[in-house]
Each structure stands twice: as C-alpha cells, then as structure tokens.
Amino acid sequence: MPSREEIAYFGAGPSGLDNQIAVAASQAFLNYENSGLGLAEISHRSPEATKILADTKAALTQILEIPDNYEIILSHGGGSGQFSAIVFNMVAMWVEKRRRKAMEELDGDEGRVLERVMKEVRTQLRLDYILTGSWSLKASQEAAKLVEPLGKDIVNIVVDARKTSNKGKFDNIPEEGWNLTPNENYGNDESAFVYYCDNETVDGVEFPKFPPQLETKSDKERLIVADMSSNFLSRRVDVSKYAAIFGGAQKNIGITDITFVIIRKDILTTQPSNSFLHAVGIWSPPTILHYPTLSASSSLYNTMPIFSIWISLQITLLLLTTHHLSSPPLLGQEHLSHKKSSLVYTTLSAHPSIYNINVPHPACRSRMNICFRIKGGDEGAEKAFLKGAEERGLLGLKGHRSVGGVRVSCYNAVGVGKVERLCGWLGEFAEKEGRE
Ligand SMILES: Cc1ncc(COP(=O)(O)O)c(C=O)c1O
Structure with a gap:
C-alpha cells in the first residue's frame, strides 16, 4: 500500500490535501483540542464552531485583501448551487433598483410603479453570460431555465468561445465581438449582472487577468460575477471589481461541502420584498440560497459542516505562513x-x-x-x-x-x-x- x-x-x-493538514484533520476529526469530541460532531453553534467560522473569514479577508464593503458567506450546494443563487439574488436586486427608480420618478405611486417594473421585467431584464467553457455554459443553462417563465431572450450570450475556435471547441478566449448589454447605470438597458468563469476546469482555459472588455468608467457600473471554483486563492484578485465571487472549496482551499461567496454588501441591502417580487412575476429565492438571510445569520442559517470549514481555515493559514515574506x-x-x-x-x-x-x-x-x-x-x-x-x-x-x-x-x-x-x-x- x-x-x-x-x-x-x-x-x-x-x-489532494497537504499532508500536514490531512494528519492534523484526522486528529481533529477524532478528538478536537482534547474535548473528547471530533469536529464533525460538535454543534455548529458552539463557541468552538463560532471561532472557527470567524477565524476563517478573517484569514480569507487577509489573504484576499477583501475590502470592508464586502461580506463573506459560506454556503452549501457547491458551485452548482451558486449557479442558481446568483440568478435569484441578482435579479431581485435588479428589480429593487428599478422599483426605487420608479418610486422616485412616479412620486411613490405604487400602482404605477408596479405596472412599470412589471413591464421592465418583461422587456428589459437581461443576464449577460460569457461562455468560455463547460462550466460557464452550464451556469448559463441553469439561468435560462430559472428565468424561462419570464421570457425567452433574458439570458444574453455575450460571446461563445466555440465560435472563435478552429475546432468549434472551448479552447480560447475571444478578444472581440463581445455583445454586452449596454450599461446606462441604472438606466433602461443595464443587465442584472455579467457572469464569467475565471478558470474553466474541464477545458483548461483561464482568463489571464480581469477581462479588459468588462472594464467600465466609474460612472457606468457593471455588476460582475465570477466563478473562481477552480483557481480560488491561486493568484491575487482585485475583489473591488466584482459584485460577487464564488468558489467551491474542494480544489484549492479544502474539501467538499463548503462554497465561499464574497459579495458586495449593497447587494444584500438592495432587495425587494417578496410580495413585490411575486407581483412582478418573479419567484423569491429559496431561503437556503438567499444571501441576505445567510449573511444575517453569519452563514449559520442551517447546519454547516464545521469540519470542512476548519480544513479551509488551516489551508488559508498555511498559505499565509508559507508566503509571509511575499x-x-x-x-x-x-x-x-x-x-x-x-x-x-x-x-x-x-x-x-x-x-x-x-x-x-x-x-x-x-x-x-x-x-x-x-x-x-x-x-x-x-x-x-x-x-x-x-x-x-x-x-x-x-x-x-x-x-x-x-x-x-x-x-x-x-x-x-x-x-x-x-x-x-x-x-x-x-x-x-x-x-x-
Ligand atoms: C469552475 C467550476 N464551477 C463550478 C463547478 C461545480 O462545482 P460543484 O461540483 O461544487 O457544484 C465546478 C466543479 O468542478 C467547477 O470546476
């Protein structure tokens, strides 16, 4: 053997896991800090678990240089769960921005506001997806499925790298021909978000840096969402360029069962009431995918795998000590x-x-x-x-x-x-x- x-x-x-961490994890699984209980057995609301969660967020904030106006949410459901969570939460934010704008412009006339936002949802809601591989394709398909009842063309494929490949495959990142929804800064054309996958695990394609095509002037914001499941913590990232970044832990920062979501705080607070969402024809997010709920409960809305979180903490700490001279x-x-x-x-x-x-x-x-x-x-x-x-x-x-x-x-x-x-x-x- x-x-x-x-x-x-x-x-x-x-x-694989670093060997030192695997050995320490086996001990923590058996008997955590001589408590007589293993980490998979203790309550996710115990003081030990609370400390592990807080330390993990602190270590991640330090290593990724996460600005103060961002929140870290730990979630279940892997990267695949985020394919849906992003759509629910970001579409809800788009609706709320439209509602607030209409409230201002229509002097708070709720009937006319509702009518206008309903019309905007049907005619203007767009989700921009950049397809560079199997995972962004899968995410766009999930989005299309979720918004289909609202209309057929809501998911806008900004660019599909198969079309610029000599072999019709995902093997490149097109430099030109990006058909982004125009961003008029809360105007009538802005998409709910622009989505891309930073590293395509199946196809071996990675963005060398933040896509220059997505750079905007400061008064013309785009809400950029990136799947970093397979290159998380492998290089520096300017978090401030993103509305949300997510990644499953099981490749670069731990074992399965934990998904990290780094999200701008204003997204958590720009959310409509469920009744308004329903009135304009949109489902409210399932609670387990609802970022404001997860954030308000410090990621403890339901039972979290503290053992998995502890491993992510150890890996982040190891990276910090290994590279303390950088x-x-x-x-x-x-x-x-x-x-x-x-x-x-x-x-x-x-x-x-x-x-x-x-x-x-x-x-x-x-x-x-x-x-x-x-x-x-x-x-x-x-x-x-x-x-x-x-x-x-x-x-x-x-x-x-x-x-x-x-x-x-x-x-x-x-x-x-x-x-x-x-x-x-x-x-x-x-x-x-x-x-x-
Ligand atoms: C880039 C990327 N996104 C999303 C996923 C889906 O992750 P999960 O299996 O955790 O749902 C994967 C899985 O390998 C992936 O590589």
Missing part, C-alpha cells in the same frame, strides 16, 4: 502556481510531435488544469501514458469524459516536487514514443 508521500495526485476536484502573501502563491504550470507546459511544448496542448494560445492556458492529447488523441498512446503514470504513483490524470485525453490539475496542494516528478514521466514517455 503506497504512503501519501509516494502519491502525486493531480485530480481535478476534489484535490507582499501580499497571495503573490507568493501566484508565483508558485505560475512556476508549476510553466514546468508542465514547457515539457509538453518540448515534444510537439507527442503532446498536443488543447488550448493553442498560451495567454489563455489554465495554470490550474492543463489539458492535452497524446499523438492527436491516439487511444493506445493515451492509455499507455496513464498506465505508466499510475505505476509511478502519478494519479488523477485522466481528462474529463467530455474532452478525453489527459488533464493535469496543479491546485495549491500540489507541490513543485510532484510536478517535477510528473514532468520526468512526460519526458520519459515522449522519448520512448519518439523512438518507436
């Missing part, structure tokens, strides 16, 4: 993430007749999920590569079933040494194949 140290795990999620610390992790992915891409690029990287343009290649085919998708060669990898303790490398090939996930817990081991096998395999 191999030890943890012998295995280098490159799975796309859940990811200023800010996340810059240290950013350099490390770049180093790891560069090692793999450089090795792959050194053997172009063997390895074909799925994403042609280096600028949008993911640092987290490196996807490639072997000899143009030769089934025998790909099987042989994966078999040889397994024999060397290099696991979790099979590509997503919808894409095939090989996928190397270099999340935060994957150390440089493990990446070097993988590169050794990549080189060895390429030489062997090249000789045959």
Whole structure:
C-alpha cells in the first residue's frame, strides 16, 4: 500500500490535501483540542464552531485583501448551487433598483410603479453570460431555465468561445465581438449582472487577468460575477471589481461541502420584498440560497459542516505562513502556481510531435488544469501514458469524459516536487514514443 508521500495526485476536484493538514484533520476529526469530541460532531453553534467560522473569514479577508464593503458567506450546494443563487439574488436586486427608480420618478405611486417594473421585467431584464467553457455554459443553462417563465431572450450570450475556435471547441478566449448589454447605470438597458468563469476546469482555459472588455468608467457600473471554483486563492484578485465571487472549496482551499461567496454588501441591502417580487412575476429565492438571510445569520442559517470549514481555515493559514515574506502573501502563491504550470507546459511544448496542448494560445492556458492529447488523441498512446503514470504513483490524470485525453490539475496542494516528478514521466514517455 503506497504512503501519501509516494502519491502525486493531480485530480481535478476534489484535490489532494497537504499532508500536514490531512494528519492534523484526522486528529481533529477524532478528538478536537482534547474535548473528547471530533469536529464533525460538535454543534455548529458552539463557541468552538463560532471561532472557527470567524477565524476563517478573517484569514480569507487577509489573504484576499477583501475590502470592508464586502461580506463573506459560506454556503452549501457547491458551485452548482451558486449557479442558481446568483440568478435569484441578482435579479431581485435588479428589480429593487428599478422599483426605487420608479418610486422616485412616479412620486411613490405604487400602482404605477408596479405596472412599470412589471413591464421592465418583461422587456428589459437581461443576464449577460460569457461562455468560455463547460462550466460557464452550464451556469448559463441553469439561468435560462430559472428565468424561462419570464421570457425567452433574458439570458444574453455575450460571446461563445466555440465560435472563435478552429475546432468549434472551448479552447480560447475571444478578444472581440463581445455583445454586452449596454450599461446606462441604472438606466433602461443595464443587465442584472455579467457572469464569467475565471478558470474553466474541464477545458483548461483561464482568463489571464480581469477581462479588459468588462472594464467600465466609474460612472457606468457593471455588476460582475465570477466563478473562481477552480483557481480560488491561486493568484491575487482585485475583489473591488466584482459584485460577487464564488468558489467551491474542494480544489484549492479544502474539501467538499463548503462554497465561499464574497459579495458586495449593497447587494444584500438592495432587495425587494417578496410580495413585490411575486407581483412582478418573479419567484423569491429559496431561503437556503438567499444571501441576505445567510449573511444575517453569519452563514449559520442551517447546519454547516464545521469540519470542512476548519480544513479551509488551516489551508488559508498555511498559505499565509508559507508566503509571509511575499507582499501580499497571495503573490507568493501566484508565483508558485505560475512556476508549476510553466514546468508542465514547457515539457509538453518540448515534444510537439507527442503532446498536443488543447488550448493553442498560451495567454489563455489554465495554470490550474492543463489539458492535452497524446499523438492527436491516439487511444493506445493515451492509455499507455496513464498506465505508466499510475505505476509511478502519478494519479488523477485522466481528462474529463467530455474532452478525453489527459488533464493535469496543479491546485495549491500540489507541490513543485510532484510536478517535477510528473514532468520526468512526460519526458520519459515522449522519448520512448519518439523512438518507436
Ligand atoms: C469552475 C467550476 N464551477 C463550478 C463547478 C461545480 O462545482 P460543484 O461540483 O461544487 O457544484 C465546478 C466543479 O468542478 C467547477 O470546476
């Protein structure tokens, strides 16, 4: 039976855990701080749990440099749950902004206000989605399903990267042709939000930085929402550019069952009454997805997995101590993430007749999920590569079933040494194949 140290795990999620943290977690699971109870057993409202929750938020605020006008919500339901939560909460905010504007302009005449907002919902409500991979596609499909009763064209596909691909695949980030809903700053055209996925886990496409196409002048706001499930805490992020950022913990910052939502506080307070929402034809959010409720209860609206939260806390603290000499610390992790992915891409690029990287343009290649085919998708060669990898303790490398090939996930817990081991096998395999 191999030890943890012998295995280098490159799975796309859940990811492996730092060994030190896994060992400490096993102890905390059994008997937390000599209390005679494990962390999965204690009440989520106990003083221990309250402290873990508060410490986690504080550590996250420090490492991500989260400004004061943002709130951290911990939620269930994974990234997939947020595909719905974002729609419910952001559409409700759009309705409330329209209601307030109409109240001002129609001197508080509630009947006319209702009539006007109802009409605006039917004719002007738009949700902007940028499609660069399977996960943003899935999120847009969920949104379309939720708003379908309101009309067919509410989800606006800003851009679909498959259309600018030579292969009709998600393998690029189009620079031009973005059809964003015009933003008139609470005027008649503004979309409820603009959604994108910062790192597409399945396709290996990552935005190199905040999309310049979404930059706006200060008086023309766009509410930007980003799914950072698979590159969370792997680089610095200017949180102030976003209305909301979310990410499941299980790749870069823990184990499954926790989803982090970082949300601007004004979104929590710009929400209509349920009765107004219903009157304009929109469902109110299920309580478990309702950000103001989750925030008001300090993310303890219902039973939270304190054990999972504790692991995220340990990982964040480890990142802070590991990179305490970097200023800010996340810059240290950013350099490390770049180093790891560069090692793999450089090795792959050194053997172009063997390895074909799925994403042609280096600028949008993911640092987290490196996807490639072997000899143009030769089934025998790909099987042989994966078999040889397994024999060397290099696991979790099979590509997503919808894409095939090989996928190397270099999340935060994957150390440089493990990446070097993988590169050794990549080189060895390429030489062997090249000789045959
Ligand atoms: C980028 C991205 N978003 C969303 C999800 C969905 O996350 P979950 O499985 O936690 O619902 C995933 C899962 O891998 C993902 O990679």
